[in-house]
Amino acid sequence: MGVPILRFGDVLVTGLLAELDDRSALAFTDELTERITADHARGVLIDISRLEVIDSFVARTLMELTNMARLLGARVIVAGMRPAVAITLVELGIQLTGVETALNAEQGLTALGWQRTLESRDHDHVG
DSSP: OOOOEEEETTEEEEEOOTTOOHHHHHHHHHHHHHHHHHTTOSEEEEEOTTOSOOOHHHHHHHHHHHHHHHHTTOEEEEEOOOHHHHHHHHHTTOOOTTOEEESSHHHHHHHTTOOOOOOOGGGGOOO
8 A cells, every 4th residue: 555645736745654665765765756847836745744664765865865866857845754753864874865854744845835824813812
């Protein structure tokens, strides 16, 4: 079963699951690059907040995906990295070269040009 990829205008939003293995990582890369082209996406947000651990293969996959997306004309932001994942990357000496990050999905979407719309506060007040 594939990882869901949602489209919001010209931005694709997806996430990596904790159970990501080598085969599913490659399938995810193939599917996402196909969607970038088919949907004419200018931006991609990858939420990794569910990843509790990361290895060099997944890190390399994120770097390669970012490079492929850039060649296809899309900007990729990886959002929601847990502190333990960041620590592991540093301890392993893995640098996500060229990978843009954001603290959370909302900040990532904002960086890609999306803004949260707040409804009028008049609805919150009574009389």
